[in-house]
Amino acid sequence: MTLTARHKLFMLILLLLPAIWSCAQIGKRVSPEKGTETPPAPAEETSQPSVDESVRAPIPAADLAQKQMDAGRYQKALDLYDMAHRSTPQDRQLLQNYTASVEKIRSVALQAMDQQDCVSAGLNYHLLLKNYSNFQRLGGTLSFDAADLDENLANCKKCIAKQGFEAYRNGDLDEAIALWEALLEIDPGNAEIKDALRIARMQQKNLQE
Numbered sequence: 001m002t003l004t005a006r007h008k009l010f011m012l013i014l015l016l017l018p019a020i021w022s023c024a025q026i027g028k029r030v031s032p033e034k035g036t037e038t039p040p041a042p043a044e045e046t047s048q049p050s051v052d053e054s055v056r057a058p059i060p061a062a063d064l065a066q067k068q069m070d071a072g073r074y075q076k077a078l079d080l081y082d083m084a085h086r087s088t089p090q091d092r093q094l095l096q097n098y099t100a101s102v103e104k105i106r107s108v109a110l111q112a113m114d115q116q117d118c119v120s121a122g123l124n125y126h127l128l129l130k131n132y133s134n135f136q137r138l139g140g141t142l143s144f145d146a147a148d149l150d151e152n153l154a155n156c157k158k159c160i161a162k163q164g165f166e167a168y169r170n171g172d173l174d175e176a177i178a179l180w181e182a183l184l185e186i187d188p189g190n191a192e193i194k195d196a197l198r199i200a201r202m203q204q205k206n207l208q209e
Helices: 003-029 061-070 074-087 092-114 118-130 132-138 146-169 173-186 191-208
Strands: none
Touching (some): 074 092, 074 118, 074 132, 092 118, 092 132, 092 146, 118 132, 118 146, 118 173, 146 173, 173 191
8 A cells, every 4th residue: 555545544544533432422321231221210108008987996885874974964874884784794893883873863963952953853863763773783782772762753843843833923934834844754644733734834825925
């Protein structure tokens, strides 16, 4: 090869070197073996399963009974206590709570009578007497018996009737009617009060016309 030909070949190589170098770098950056790296997908958040309301543990009947007592719904409380006691008669704590609740109702009745709230006292004595047969399973631990309830309830009936007639004589028909209606709730067979209530209602109606 002549000197001129070699010189031309050398010049051609120098001209092609930048293009060859650029292609090599591009091929390195985008390699078919490696490919384009993609960022890893974010990990899925693990959420805590929500508590299904339908599988929660039921509230024990004894706890429900105490809630009813606190709310003053004594009949519902006694029903729940009696149901729980029938299921687990060996539960001493339940027996104590049941007994204490019955005694509390009597205590409320005594306090109401002391304050001349004969209606409230009468309703509570009537409630205790109505449920007294269930109290026999409490093992004789109560501080009163059926005869005691009968006597106190009779006194409440007399008190309510007296208060009703006093209100009637004083011209307070609304008060008299309210008292006699309450009395008939615990003494539905009282014929005298039924007649008095009928007359008072007629007079009230005439006054309103």
